Every structure is written in structure tokens, then in C-alpha cells.
Amino acid sequence: MAIYYRKLMDTFWSEYIWLPPNTTWADIDPDVDTAGVQHADYRHLFYPLPMALVMLLLRYLFEKFWFAPVALSLGIKNTRPKHAPENQVLEKAYTLSKRWKHKQIQGLAKQLDMSERQVERWLRLRKGQNKPSTLIKFCENSWRCLYYVFSFIYGITILWNKPWLWNINECWTGFPHQSVTEDVWWYYMISMSFYWSLCVSQFFDVKRKDFWQMFIHHIATIVLMCLSWVVNVFRVGTLVLLVHDCADIFLEAAKMAKYSGYQKVCDVIFAVFTVLWITTRLIIFPFWIIRNTWIEAPTLVPMFPAYYIFNSLLVLLLVLHCFWTYLILRIVHNSLNAGQMDGDIRSSSDDYSEDSKSQ
Template sequence: MAYFLRKALDTFWSPTVWLPPNTTWADIAPESSTEIQHADHRHLWYPIPLAFVMLLLRYLLEKYWFAPVGLSIGIKNSRPKKAPPNPVLEKAYSQSKKWKHKQIQGLAKQLDMTERQVERWLRLRKGQNKPSTLTKFCENSWRCLYYTFSFIFGITILWSKSWLWDINECWKDFPHQSLPNDIWWYYIISMSFYWSLCVSQFFDVKRKDFWQMFIHHIATIVLMVLSWIVNVFRIGSLVLVLHDCADIFLEGAKMAKYSGYQKVCDVIFAIFTVLWIITRVGIFPFWIIYNTSIKAPQMVPMFPAYYIFNSLLCILLVLHIFWTYLILKIVYNSLNAGQMEGDIRSSSEDYSVDSNNSNSVQNHTKSE
């Protein structure tokens, strides 16, 4: 068994797949050169324990900073009203959280209740598991703080790097490029954060795009790990800083909404929308992916990993397009309503019933 596992790993990590022609793993090993400091794959274990340190830091900040600030500006920590105990309705709810009109009619007759009473029970039951506004405010505050720090840190260290101003520098002397200490820290901190998100996502506010976000986190981690091992950290650092920019304003807009500052929320959300479109569906495909798919093969001999990296980047782009559609939908609805009414990542506790009954709850989506 060990033999076959070793054989599979050797095949997967074949230098003919991951490295340019006539290059071996020994050529880019940390000890291969005294002049060039290649990335050390053994350091990829560091972000995993650091992710739990980051989760602890988040807990302390939420408890001793974000929550007190939220309470001081009037954000409530009250829990939604619970649905009255009802074994029959609870059993039906456990089987399906989305009830059709016929099912509501049947339950109403079975329990000698009106359809409106059954619908009200369903609303309360679905709402009782939702987190308080303060909990959501704290979650967004943590993310806003991290993205702000990460973006400022990334721009600061990249400002003096040649590849920020000329992306073709990402491939100069590849794969023999030294990993600067500041880029080392940028990668380690970023990977720690995304590892922490993979854990906290199962405990945070549940949203409709839960699995899209999970795929996004995994794809990001895989890209960072592979770019570290193969020494394409230069393009990786550009992808990271590009992604942090708009996220600051998304989290800030949600914080403003939960705080009751609707006009501030509208302004921040407008800035976020513009930045998102510019960075995620503008710069990312037409600067980053264009360079990695069109320009890079002209400067570096073609090798199979080229397709792997570009496929992962395209997965991120597909997710960006999906979220851009949701953002524009929010903008359209907001213009009609006169204010930003929702969030591109709405709660997964949505439900609908058949709209043929005038007494039924109309199909809708509850925002966070």
C-alpha cells in the first residue's frame, strides 16, 4: 500500500508537470542556492496552527471590542421570538423547510388551525435560528478589519516590487526567484485567514452561497499553496491584493446597515459595487488571467501546470461573475426601493409557499 501511495505522489508531483522543461525540484529547493531564497514547502504547515490563533483573536476582538461598540451605538442583541412547541409541525419542518400550499392546508386541517397560524408558526420557526443583529455586526467587523489590514499591508509591500508596475516581471528569471521576507509574511497571514474561514464558515451566519464561498476558500488556498511550491508567488501576491480591495467596502456597508446608518450604507455599497466590477470582472480577467494565459507562455516554456493554474483562476472568475449578477440585482432592486435593501449573500433561512392562496406568505427572500 505504501509503495502505491509513494508511486501516486511521485507521479502527481512530477517535475515535468509542475516545472518548466529541464528543471527539477532540486533546482528550486531552499538549499539549492546561496543567492536565491526559494520558497520552502515545509513552511506551508505554519498557517494551519496560525489559523486557530486567528480564530482566538477574532473571538477576543468580537467579545471585548466589536460587541461593546455595537451595543453602544444601539445594535440589539435580542434573539428572535421562538415558535410555540408543536410536535406535528416540528416533524414536518424537520423533513422539509419549504412548505407548499397544499402541505400547509393539510397541516391546518390536521391540527384544527388556520392556514395563517401555520404560516406564522413556520416564519417563527425559521427565524428562531437566525443570529442576532449584533452577532452579524461582529462577524462583519472582524472581516472588515482583516481585509483593511491585509490590503494596506499588501499594497505597502508590493509598492516597491517591480511586478506591481510591470506584470511581465512575474516571469523574469522564473522559477529562480527569491521569496522576500515581506511576501513570505503576506502569504502566511493570508493562508492562515483562509484556513480559519474554512473552519468558521460552519459556525458563522449561514448564507445561500455557502458552498460557493467554501469552493472559493478552497480554490484560494490551493492556488496559494501551489504558487508557493512552484515559485509563482509574484502573480499570487497580485491576486491577493486585488481581491482584498472591494471586500473592505462590502463588510463596511453591512456594518453600516446593521448600525442603522442607511445613507452611509448606500454610499459605501455604491463604492463597493464600482470597485468590485473594476477589480473582479475588469482587472482580474483582463490583467491577471490575460497575462497568465497569453503573455506567460511567450516568456516561459510551456508546461502542464500552466493549465492547472489557469483553470483555478477561471474558477474564481466564474464565482466573481455569479456574485456580480447578484450585486447588480441588489443595485437594481435598491434603485427601485430608494435604498440598499439586501446583501449579495442573503441568509439561507429563506422559504416560500404557493402564491395561489391569498392568505399565504408571498415568495420572498429575507435579507440578513
């Protein structure tokens, strides 16, 4: 069995796939001093796993001792919706399916000698039990906002004197023999630990309509970062991280303002977020980063199969950006009609009123 596993690993990590022509793994061995170049160490990719646990612990401490007290001082209450009355028949039907069609509601009403309205009200209350309080949502958004602020400021700080921030073609100068500086090392490790923590916390956080799209986004980001680290394409990776963190600050801040009752502040922040999102995710990301990796990189370095793997993952992120942009623009359209930002671009999927209208 060990022989087959080794053969599979050797095939997967073939130098032909992951490295430029005439380059071997020995050439970028982190334990070998290659003309003063300190290559990225693939063994360090295990560090973000325990760091993710630290990240989850920090989140718990911040939410309990900082975000929650601030939320309570702003008048945000930790109230939960009313519980639905106990009903074994309805509970069993709810367990089988959380979305009931009109015929099913009629059948349950006749079976229990209840009106359709009573059954619908029970379903709304039962779904409401699964929804978190405003306090919980505020704390969740506060943690993410704090992280994105830190990550963006740290990213700008360490990249300000890096040549590839001002000339993206510098990402390929000397590739794959590029040294990993200590600041870039921490930038990568902290970012990966955050995304690993999101993969865990997502199953316990507020459930959103784009749950699986967001999960795919986290996994694609982690895979992209891991592979770029192993193959020494981390310079492009730092630019991708920087572009992604910018707009997320304002998204989380807008939600915090909305939960706090500052609707006008929320509207202003959300407008800034929309402009930044479109600028960074649909203009800078595809026309600066992807354009470079697709068009300019082949003229600067010899191409190899991994080139297509990296670009495919970048395009996958772009597709997800387009999906979320559609949701954002829909919110903007509804907000202009309503006179204020109404809803959450990643709102809860357990919304009975929307479900019932569609049936």
C-alpha cells in the first residue's frame, strides 16, 4: 500500500507539472542555500492549522470581552424569536423538509384540524428558532471587520517597499528562485490560518444563502495559497490577498452599522463598499492580476502545466466574484427603491416569507 501511495505522490508532485523546465525540487530546496535565496518551505504549511485554533480562540475572547459589551452598550439585544409550540407531527414534517409547498400545508392542516394560517405561523416560528440574535451577528461581523482591517493594513505595510506592488512583472523576476522574507512569511501564515478557521466556524456561524459558494471560496483560496507557496509564486499570492481584503472591511462595517441601528451610516458605508468591490474584484483583480498571469507571465518565464492550474483557480475566484456582484447590485437596486439598504447580500436562507411567495 505504501508503494502505491508513494507512486501516487510522485506522480502528483511531478517536477514536469509544478516546476518550470529544467528545474527540479532540489533546486528550490529550502534547506539548501541557493545563491543566498531562501525558498519557501513546504513544511511550514502545517503551521496555519494550529494557528487556526489560536485564531478561533482569539475570536471567542474578542466576542465575549469586547464585541458583545460594545453591542450591548449600543442597545443591541440578545433576544431570540419565540419558540414554536410543541407539535410532533409538524416537527417530524419539518425535519424531513424545511420548505413546505402549499399542498403539504393543506394536508397538515387537515390532519391536525388546524387552519392553514396556523400551520404557516408554526413554520415561521420554527424557522425563527434557528436564526441567531442580532448580538451574535454583530459580534461575527465585528471579528471579521477587525481581521480585514489588520490584514489590509499589514499587507500594505509590508508590500509598500516591495517592487512587485508597483510593477507586477517583478513577480516573475528570478522565478522560481525568490526569497521569502519574514514579513511575507507571516502575511501568508496568518492569512491561511484565518481561512482555515473560517472553514470550521462557517458551520456554526450564521447560515447564509451562499453557504457552499463561500465554502468553495475558502477552499479555493487555501489551495491556491498552498500551491503558490510550494512553487514559489507567493508574490502574486500577496497581491491577491491585498486586493481581496480591501472591500471586505466596508462590507462588515456596513452590517455592524445596520445591526446597531445607524441606517444612514450603513447606507454610506455600503455605497463605499459597492464602489470598492467593483473596483477591486471586477477591475483590478481580472485586469491587473489575472491579465498578468494569463498574458504577460508567458512572455517572462517558461510555461509549465501548473500555470494552467493556478490560472484556473484565479478564474474560479473571479466567477464567484461575479456571482456576489449580482447579489450586491440586486441589494443596491432594492435599496434605491426602498430609500435605504435593506437586507444582507448573504442573508439567511431560512426565510419563509420568500419561500412561500415562490410556491
